[in-house]
Amino acid sequence: MALDSKSELREFKIVGTRPLRPDGIDKVTGKARFGADITAPGMLVGLVLRSPHAHARIVSIDTSRAEAVPGVHAVVTRADFAEPGEDVADILDNCMAGAKALYDGHAVAAIAASSGKIARDALKLIDVVYEVLPHVTDVDAAMKPGAPVLHEGRTDETVPEGLSPNVISRHEFGHGDIEAGLAQADRIVERTFQTEATHQGYIEPHACLAQMGPDGQADLWCCTQGHYMARNVCAEILGLEQGQLRVTASEIGGGFGGKTTVFLEPVALMLARKSGRPVKMVMTRSEVLRATGPTASSSIDVKIGMTKDGRITAGFAELRYQGGAYPGSPVDMGSMSAFAPYDLEHVKTIGWDVVTNRPKQAAYRAPGAPMAAFAVESAIDELARGFGLDPLEVRLKNAAREGTRASYGPTYPAIGLEATLRTAKDHPHWSAPLGENQGRGVACGFWFNFGGDTCVTLNITPDGTVTVSEGNPDIGGSRASMSMMAAEELGIPYEKVRTIVADTGSLGQNEVTDGSRVTFAVGLATIEAARAAIREMCKRAAMVWGIEPEAVEWVDGAAQPAGPNAGEHPPMTLAEIAAIASNTGGPIAGHHEANPEGAGVSFATHMVDTEVDPDTGAVKILRYTVFQDAGKAIHPAYVEGQFQGGAVQGIGWALNEEYIYGEDGVLQNAGFLDYRVPVASDLPMIDTVILEIPNPGHPYGVRGVGETSIVPPLAAVANAVSAASGVRMTSLPISPPKLLAALHER
Amino acid sequence: MSKIHVTTTINGDPTEFLCEADETLLDVLRDRLGLTGSKEGCGTGDCGACSVTVGGRLVCSCLMLGAEAEGQEIGTIEGMAEGESLHPLQKKFIEHAALQCGICTPGLLVAAKSLLEHNPDPTEEETRYWLAGNLCRCTGYDKIIRAVMDAGKDMREAS
Structure with a gap:
């Protein structure tokens, strides 16, 4: 379903406001049942x-x-x-x-x-x-011939001979000629990056x-x-x-893909x-x-060429992800997303899916993308700084825009990357002074977003209130967003709509709450279900008035004659139509079932200031700003919450969190004391700027926002640490001992 | 082994229960008394989701034995609102969108209430350090800190 043509001019009454969430009281009083x-x-x-x-x-x-x-x-x-x-x-x-x-x-x-x-x-x-x-937990070790083998016969036809049976599949994306592109570069950076597995860390x-x-x-x-x-x-x-x-x-109680x-x-x-x-x-x-969980660990080689004025001439990455004991690491998505923010003539990524003796990875917020962005955005930062160029300017110079052929194939419709970069450049954060041992980093991030099977049923009750039944667990306020979209369409107050998450006996198939799909796809189905109910209510009014249904329109929560030819009839409100539904054909409901395309990709730019303690190697986050395109923010407070939560999970991934295995292959830090997620005292406020470049594939222009926000922070933090300390950290997490050792080597 | 008989007060209600000697207060609250507002996120005192007050002191109920509740005044999330009237912190959490999934919310509210009782006018840093024992994975803490400080402001103005 396309963006409503009137959408850019549309005056929303409820969408874009910040009403209280319907499950709020249950959750602050302990009544909510997890x-x-x-x-x-x-x-x-x-x-x-x-x-x-x-x-x-x-x-x-x-x-x-x-x-x-x-x-x-x-x-x-x-x-x-x-x-x-x-x-x-x-x-x-x-x-x-x-x-x-x-x-x-x-x-x-x-x-x-x-x-x-x-x-x-x-x-x-x-x-x-x-x-x-014998066991193996490291991705590079697991790929070598002679490594302990988990499964025989799972390797597919994409994998060449001579590698361990632990190598499951090879993925390749891109276009152009890498060698030709590199030949045009004034400088080439070639580095290897590592990220450790991190857990989604939901508290429930x-x-x-x-x-x-x-x-x-x-x-x-x-x-x-x-x-x-x-x-x-x-x-x-x-x-x-x-x-x-x-x-x-x-x-x-939290999921994040897990x-x-x-x-x-x-x-x-x-x-x-x-x-x-x-x-x-x-x-x-x-x-x-x-x-359960965690995400994949990775080992990534990157080779990027740049001219001295900041144009990327070629981008290449080879990504190796271990996804635990079974095939299916998100290396394909890492390979597709690695260079997605950039308009490149020559780009190629190769991804290897590898099994090891670790728990099977589960999706974690933009699965596969943050580690790829860490590698690529670190290398771009190194090139930009090497030429003395502004890292935001370099990204603007290479930014993908409408009409760009993406590194993973498709051609972009209207997208928001440039808007995030320009807004970042104009933001006071970018020009704020820094002190000793402090540095500022930026990075961009991308996520595909997704549609998927979706069902919504919207019932008009006899007293004129509305219930919306949807099939996706509400993980961060989506019931509020659905009620808002239904109320917006129906022209009734938000408080008159209650949205519930129905059991599997009540609706058709629903894809899981993933891919940042819910506000997009379930929202779209909610809007369509409301429009179906409106059509029925117009029909009922037409019946009462003795005119054709086409002669009735829906304005501000009521049916009214569409023009002078339809006759003189006072408007009938939703409540009035609901009250007589039994006599005009029975109960009124609208429903919509679909697998919508057009989820609309989403981009973000993150900016972070860090301070490095030269005596301990500890990194403090001083200031953080997220710039992200939401398409259209239905409930801005919960959009901000997604930006902030993703950024902080990314900070944890960059600085603290890691799976630590002993020589025996046993996980050594299976608790929140030693697997340390960020706590309140580690952090400053997380500032957010919501950009709204409408998604052409949604009636209100909504894009998913949940996942993109975890993609840039790994690189943004690493780039800030590099700016603060002069040391380029290529292995996450940037834990104090690791950074201290690098500072001593300098 | 025979069970232990405990007489205590929970959210002002005189309460008696029997528990095993090795049973945590959290298990007693959740499994014996039906007070499931306190959550178990870790069972090792690292996440704060099970925060309660014991004689006015903030405690992880997963680290305390049920038998130790004898003669104490226990406060849980279920006792925070007075009838239909929410505590200012509860109102501010909803207003500021300081919860996404809501699993950490009861523990954070109990901890924040304890903060404001000890320090009615905390700085942002004091708030962050007091709540450092309560993990939230959804919000990045920003809106939680704002909600707590805003509630403190309202409570100071009301008193």
């Missing part, structure tokens, strides 16, 4: 036994001692699951190990008991015999409650970014019909099936860090 907050009569507690080894063949599992414990009602291993279909085989294997445990923390068995204490004690009575195998651990009857009807309550996904995957793994498994999404798959849910359903009782499972933080 994944672990529900109980069921006769409920059992489910716990998982996890592998202590990074890589081991499971020789045998003896559950008999555990099963004999009073209070234990079911024990589940992989033997309880039927051979899965190919599309869920890795998902099941990740939820419950088959022949091998592939990483520290991999589930090998599960138990359901009448209390947590009994379950914990009984877990210790499950006897697993492991044959420990995974949790679910499952129950299943002998008739095959099942119910699942879980914290997830997509309960329709959970339904489809669990139904296939359990051999249930999708229509018989009803999944209800709880309130979700709750776009299942971990506990199929296991809980299997325990419920075996025990005949409801089973609740809740992960500990240690389990979350060891066995």
Whole structure:
């Protein structure tokens, strides 16, 4: 559905304001029910036994001692699951190990008991015999011939001979002739960058409650970014019909991509099936860090040529991502996004997807893009500074704009990168003075954004209020945004609309809350559902007035005759039409089902000031400003919140956060004390500037905003550290010991 | 092992419960008393999602045993609003959009209330350090800090 032609001139009444969110009171009073907050009569507690080894063949599992414990009602291993279909085989294997445990923390068995204490004690009575195998956790080591092999036969036809079977696939994007482009450069920078795996770090651990009857009807309550996904995957793994498994999404305590798959849910359903009782499972933080998420770690070679006046003549990157124990790292998206902000004649990226003995990576906010941007934006910064050029000017000179052929193929429609760069250049932050050991960095970022299957039903109640049912868990205020768009279309107050997240029995298929898609796609469907309801309400008014429906228009929340030829009739409000609906054909609703294209790419420029302590290597963030194109900000406060949250996750990735593995392949920092996410005292305020370059693919011009905001900060912070210290850090995180060592080497 | 009988006060209500000797106060609140507003984000005192007050002191309820509640005055998020009337901090959190997912919100509110009781006029830095034990992964803290300081201002003006 295209941008409304009148949209640029449209005077919004509700869109663009900052109403209170409908779930606010529940969430500030403790009433909101998250994944672990529900109980069921006769409920059992489910716990998982996890592998202590990074890589081991499971020789045998003896559950008999555990099963004999009073209070234990079911024990589940992989033997309880039927051979899965190919599309869920890795998902099941990740939820419950088959022949091998592939990483520290991999589930090998599960138990359901009448209390947590009994379950914990009984877990210790499950006897697993492991044959420990050599392991590999580093991406470059895993690619070499002779590296410990996780799977045989998973390599696809894109991979040349001579590499380890851990190399799964090779991806290539770009156009032009790199060598010819490099030949035109006055200087070439060639560097290798590394980023460690980081976890999404949602504060709510995974949790679910499952129950299943002998008739095959099942119910699942879980914290997830997509309960329709959970339904489809669990139904296939359990051999249930999708229509018989009803999944209800709880309130979700953060996801950032990490709750776009299942971990506990199929296991809980299997325990419920075996025990005949409801089973609740809740992960500990240690389990979350060891066995869910994180994102991929990466090793990236970059080669960029530039003329002395700042024109990029060629850009090349080779990206190696390990995505844990199964194929599917986001290296393809990293390779596509690496040079996406720039208009380049010669550009090429090669991506390698690699498996290692780590937990299977899960999507993390713009999956694959932040590490690629770190490498490319660091190299561009080095070239710009080497020539004494303004890094914003250099980016402006090379910026992609409408009509640019993107490095990954398509030609851009109207986009907002230039606007973010120009706004950044004019912002007081850019010219503010800096002190000793302080430096300023900038970087750009890009994300594709996404549409996906979407259903919305909008019901007009008899008293003239409105309910909107949508199928996407509200992870950051989206119910408010949907109510705003419905109210805007219908011409009624925001408070007259209540939006709910419906269970899987209530709507058709909905893609998960991912790809920054919800405000775009669910918003679009909400607008269309409202327009469908309006058409019906105009029809009802026409019936009352005895005129043709085409002679009725909808203005300010009421039907009115469209012109003098339609006759003289006083307007009928939504509430008036709703009140007589029963006599004019029955209840009134609008609905819309679609898989919308045209999500509209989004760009950002970030600016950050840092101070480096030369004695300790500690980096302090002094000031931070985000400039990002939102297309159209429906609820600006929640758009700002997405910008700020993404920036701070990126700061954590740049400075603190990392997965640390020992020689034994065991994760050494599986807790929030040692896996240190940014805390309030680490940070300044995060300033934001919302740009609005309308997305041609949405009636109001909305672009997704959730993911782009994590793409620039890794490079922006590294560039600021370089400006402050004179040291170019090519490996994240820039932890104090690492930076101190680099300062000493200088 | 027999359970321990505990008599305590929670949000002003006289309360009795039985718990295991090794059971945390958080588990008692959530699993025995149905007070699920306090959240378990880590179970190791690192995230603050389970923040409660014990005799007016800010505590991670995952680090305290249920048995230690004997004779104490416990305050949880469920006791923060008075009837239909929200605490100024609760109002300001909603107004400032200081929550996205909302899982850290109860702990942050309990901690922020404790801050303002100890220091009614905190600087931004004092606010940031007081709340450094409460992790939020969604907001980057900006709107939370603003909400807390704004609530403090309103409370000072009202008193």
